[in-house]
Amino acid sequence: MSGxxxxxxxxxxxxLARVAKAxxxxxxxxxxxxVAYRAxxxxxxxxxxxxxxxxxxxxxxxADGPVGxxxxxxxxxxxxxxxxxxxxxxxxxVWQLSMEIRDGTLSAKLLRPIxxxxxxxxxHLSAVPMRALVISPAAAILAYVGWDRLLRHDGVLxxxxxxxxxxxxxxxxFTMILMGAIAxxxxxxxxxFELWLGVHAILSGYLVPLEALPHWARSAADVLPFRFMLGFxxxxxxxxxxxxxxxxxxxxxxxxxxxxxxxxxxxxxVGVRHFSAYGG
Amino acid sequence: MIDxxxxxxxxxxxKRAPGLGAALRSVLRRKYEVVQAVEDLSFQIAEGExxxxxxxxxxxxxxxxxxxxxxxxxxSGSVRVGSYVPHERDPRFLQLITLVMGQKQxxxxxxxxxxxxxxxxAIYDIPRAQADETVRKLVELLEIGDLVDKPTRQLSLxxxxxxxxxxxxLHRPRVLFLDEPTIGLDxxxxxxxxxxxxxxxxxxxxxxxxxxxxxxxxxxLCPRVVVIxxxxxxxxxxxxxxxxxxxxxKRMTLRLSRLVxxxxxxxxxxxxxxxxxxxxxxxxHARLSAVVQxxxxxxxxVDLTIEEAPLEEVMRELFGAREKEAREASRAHG
Numbered sequence: 001m002s003g004x005x006x007x008x009x010x011x012x013x014x015x016l017a018r019v020a021k022a023x024x025x026x027x028x029x030x031x032x033x034x035v036a037y038r039a040x041x042x043x044x045x046x047x048x049x050x051x052x053x054x055x056x057x058x059x060x061x062x063a064d065g066p067v068g069x070x071x072x073x074x075x076x077x078x079x080x081x082x083x084x085x086x087x088x089x090x091x092x093x094v095w096q097l098s099m100e101i102r103d104g105t106l107s108a109k110l111l112r113p114i115x116x117x118x119x120x121x122x123x124h125l126s127a128v129p130m131r132a133l134v135i136s137p138a139a140a141i142l143a144y145v146g147w148d149r150l151l152r153h154d155g156v157l158x159x160x161x162x163x164x165x166x167x168x169x170x171x172x173x174f175t176m177i178l179m180g181a182i183a184x185x186x187x188x189x190x191x192x193f194e195l196w197l198g199v200h201a202i203l204s205g206y207l208v209p210l211e212a213l214p215h216w217a218r219s220a221a222d223v224l225p226f227r228f229m230l231g232f233x234x235x236x237x238x239x240x241x242x243x244x245x246x247x248x249x250x251x252x253x254x255x256x257x258x259x260x261x262x263x264x265x266x267x268x269x270v271g272v273r274h275f276s277a278y279g280g
Numbered sequence: 281m282i283d284x285x286x287x288x289x290x291x292x293x294x295k296r297a298p299g300l301g302a303a304l305r306s307v308l309r310r311k312y313e314v315v316q317a318v319e320d321l322s323f324q325i326a327e328g329e330x331x332x333x334x335x336x337x338x339x340x341x342x343x344x345x346x347x348x349x350x351x352x353x354x355x356s357g358s359v360r361v362g363s364y365v366p367h368e369r370d371p372r373f374l375q376l377i378t379l380v381m382g383q384k385q386x387x388x389x390x391x392x393x394x395x396x397x398x399x400x401x402a403i404y405d406i407p408r409a410q411a412d413e414t415v416r417k418l419v420e421l422l423e424i425g426d427l428v429d430k431p432t433r434q435l436s437l438x439x440x441x442x443x444x445x446x447x448x449x450l451h452r453p454r455v456l457f458l459d460e461p462t463i464g465l466d467x468x469x470x471x472x473x474x475x476x477x478x479x480x481x482x483x484x485x486x487x488x489x490x491x492x493x494x495x496x497x498x499x500x501l502c503p504r505v506v507v508i509x510x511x512x513x514x515x516x517x518x519x520x521x522x523x524x525x526x527x528x529x530k531r532m533t534l535r536l537s538r539l540v541x542x543x544x545x546x547x548x549x550x551x552x553x554x555x556x557x558x559x560x561x562x563x564x565h566a567r568l569s570a571v572v573q574x575x576x577x578x579x580x581x582v583d584l585t586i587e588e589a590p591l592e593e594v595m596r597e598l599f600g601a602r603e604k605e606a607r608e609a610s611r612a613h614g
Contacts, residue, residue: 007371009371010329010369010370010371015371018371018405021402021405022402022405023401024402025398025401025402026399026402028398029391029395029398029399030387032391032395033388033390033391036391036431037390061600105380107346107351107379108385110351111349111350111351111374111377111378111386111416112374112400112403112404113371113372113374113375113403113404114371114403119403159504187294196342222548255471273353274366275351275352276291276352
């Protein structure tokens with residue numbers, strides 16, 4: 001038996017075809033899990049209230065006059081946009097992955113004939129419909145308050161915005177996989193992620209619109225990946241970007257998606273060799 | 281079907297003494313130790329074979345199973361399962377095998393097992409009719425019809441184990457790695473599980489490699505055993521031969537109609553236990569027929585049975601002797 005040649009491994013296309021076939025079921029089961037965790041899910045949603053806190057602060061500041069291009073209504077539109085985009089695109093895969101590597105529960109995913117990254121993607125994508133439901137009131141208020149500037153009533157910007165949501169989700173997912181996979185090498189990667197999160201809060205436009213940052217910080221935010229996870233889709237949504245700027249940003253966003261996707265897969269491949277599958 | 285040659289696997293583990301001081305020192309300077317979990321292990325298992333994989337805690341059994349299932353990369357040596365190198369985790373290899381670990385579950389915790397089955401059907405790309413049929417049969421055999429629609433977290437350990445087995449066998453694997461598959465089950469369910477594993481093995485010609493601390497599992501299922509200790513192979517062969525080699529004595533159980541003197545019993549063999557109703561003697565194999573004749577003529581026997589020594593005792597003696605040898609060797613060297 002040992003002399004037998006190893007059959008050639010199926011290609012990426014075959015892998016993808018298998019995943020595409022399994023994905024609807026994975027999503028359906030994932031939605032059932034989200035529903036089973038409904039209380040925890042809602043509590044988690046409520047903890048994402050920082051945009052509303054920031055809205056209250058900036059709304060008060062803008063009462064005496066606009067801050068840059070932002071008057072009270074612009075702040076309301078912006079932070080409701082932040083809330084909606086954040087809830088639609090964020091996920092918690094770094095915590096899950098770090099924990100599953102530490103306690104060995106990743107083993108079950110590694111034993112299945114589809115790559116665990118796809119399974120994790122399905123797990124987290126399946127939370128999106130429920131999140132969309134939760135943010136619908138905020139989206140309705142956003143539409144009411146900011147209708148005149150929303151997407152500049154431009155069909156191309158609408159398409160860019162929708163694509164930027166996909167890009168933001170993928171970028172966040174891949175960076176989280178990358179940081180989570182560091183747990184293959186060190187005992188926990190959550191410390192690194194907390195550090196990342198701190199920088200993200202400032203340079204993504206989560207706490208403050210990037211326009212309100214000092215020039216040097218704004219310049220840094222323009223080239224770093226954080227803006228493409230949140231600020232860019234929000235800016236496109238609330239009409240802060242021209243069609244040209246939005247298309248350029250979209251290209252940059254997908255460039256980052258490709259970079260972090262490759263980095264995540266690379267670190268995973270090397271890391272899984274170090275997996276100790278403890279606990280069992 | 282399984283070909284393991286000169287497999288070694290070592291881990292690098294962080295080591296520190298207990299206490300706050302040691303914890304603080306470990307922040308600045310970490311001490312690591314290399315643990316040799318498996319060393320130079322070789323064995324082969326043919327299609328359809330059932331093999332018990334035995335050894336004391338920490339012997340390297342689970343590490344070996346994890347290497348065979350592709351979860352761990354070997355440090356050196358070669359491993360093939362079917363035509364595949366496990367750690368490459370080719371999807372076709374993963375279709376071929378299953379790993380059931382008594383302590384670890386693939387069942388989705390907050391959903392009923394039926395949802396895990398649906399998920400596995402999609403992941404393994406099993407035609408719906410085939411998956412439904414397999415689930416129906418397995419559910420019937422394991423008598424879990426009323427469990428598969430309850431959330432997993434509400435099931436007992438034994439119930440979960442049975443549901444877990446269905447999930448693990450849904451894709452009809454040809455190689456079963458079973459790590460403590462009967463853990464948490466009551467005696468009658470353990471027996472059912474054994475029947476079930478044997479039936480699966482015979483029906484699908486699947487190779488089975490099983491670890492268990494319940495020696496009844498091994499006796500009932502595995503004509504052959506591979507025994508390892510401290511990562512080294514110490515025996516590979518027939519289970520009965522192992523028992524005979526380690527414990528050449530037979531176990532003779534006598535039910536008596538009245539109490540007899542211990543001295544009379546000691547003339548026949550070593551007294552393992554004795555009370556008013558029953559006596560257990562250990563008798564060398566060569567003297568067995570003479571001892572039986574003497575016992576029948578001299579003692580008030582109601583019933584007499586002869587068995588091999590229980591496997592638990594065989595293993596205890598085997599590993600005890602090795603521990604003693606190791607201690608003596610280390611004393612001689614140091």
